Amino acid sequence: MNYRVSENFSASEPIESGAPLSERDARFDKLTNIASLMMKAPISLLTIIDDAGDQQLFKSATGLTGELFQTRATPLSYSFCKHVRDSGKPLLVRDSRIHPELKYSPSGADFGIIGYLGVPFRSEQGNIIGALCCIDHCSRDWDQNDIEILTRLASIATDQMHLNSAEAGRVKAKRLAEQAAATRASFLSHANHEVRTPLSFIGGATRLLSMIVTNEKARNLVGVIERNVSRLSAVADDLVRIADLDDATASITAESFNLAEVVGDVVDKHHDAANAKGIELSFTSSLEGNPLFLFDAENLSQAVERLLSNAVKFTSVGEVRVAIAPDQCRDGVVIRISDTGCGMGPEQLNRLFEEFEAHNPRTARQGGGTGLGMSIVRREIERMGGEISVSSRPGERTDFTISLSSSRNTCGDEAVEDEQEEDSHLLTCLECGEKMSLLRRHLSQVHGLTPEAYRAKWKLAGDCALSSKAYRKMRQTVKKLM
Structure with missing residues (x-):
């Protein structure tokens, strides 16, 4: 050799x-x-x-x-x-x-x-x-100096071995976590399908029964079935959303909208439920003018919907307040939802945003649910770059605070000059000329277009959101070319 x-x-x-x-x-x-x-x-x-x-x-x-x-x-x-x-x-x-x-x-x-x-x-x-x-x-x-040099280099080699081992462990742990998330998402999706199919039949049969039964006791039983089908459907929706969040298919899209209008619409939906319980439901906004915000309006409204629904559900006497205020520290906005309901203790607060953690056994029996709602709210708010916090005193009150960093467009003089004939917070669809606050949703529901397809069709810049001043400038350019 x-x-x-x-x-x-x-x-x-x-x-x-x-x-x-x-x-x-x-x-x-x-x-x-x-x-x-x-x-x-x-x-x-x-x-x-x-x-x-x-x-x-x-x-x-x-x-x-x-x-x-x-x-x-x-x-x-x-x-x-x-x-x-x-x-x-x-x-x-x-x-x-x-x-x-x-x-x-x-x-x-x-x-x-x-x-x-x-x-x-x-x-x-x-x-x-x-x-x-x-x-x-x-x-x-x-000589001894040679030994010292090699000894130190050997020590570096040992450190490198340790780093390699740690990196391999991290990669393996990440792979296992991704596999576990994918498995859970697949199971939740399959379970949702298996639950929804019989629920659809039960719901349809229940509606038919409600039309033909005349006996009061039978009608009450049909009402029980309808309420529980609705609760199971809500749980199935939560499972789908958790699966989406796990496998990163859930999307967050920035769109320009009037925050006070969107939150006000959510509050209006709960006035009847609050009046039925004899509690006061109020909404205030201290935002100046009509500022536009770039968040995912649908996800934000769903988060507020969950919090407000729980506030009304767990408040027997007193009031529920929803307030929007500017956050000077974060140059953003704060949404507060406060109630005078049953409140929570320190142990319950620590577990509140964990999955499958019900409020407590007593309130879980009163309000139902699996404890997924608060986990979904937290993850949705964090995906929008915000934070959610809660403070509470048992038997007295609960206060939720959503803090969002502002991507606010205040529609300055330049935008007003461009759009003097239009409301400052409305956007115009190039497809039909209709004016609305939420263009992305309008394109999807009315025209069946994604933002990408809409931009491509009208030759709009692909890297600019369909919102506020940026969209106005693009639309003005299109008008000149037409």
């Missing part, structure tokens, strides 16, 4: 004991390259001793070609590094031909190894698994 030196070759392999060297890792090459340069040695190796395989493996090697380059391993009978591993100490060999233990090694005759300096190489657990060494073809007088 012939040995040759090459100044241009280096190879390294991430391996475990007994594993084949099939992948290269240049991160360890840098260490053996530095060792070779600093020691002025033609060869530098980072080795692992594989007792089970009776071989010495090269985790990194600088200066090898020929058969050693192909195999990247030698039998243990050729290994000087095995002595370093066994002793746990540095090994200095000035001339292997006269060394009392190594002069009989075939490495000298076959590979021309004469001068050798090796220091222990440890695993991330601290066990000595091999050596970092420098090799010369002539006798060498190694």
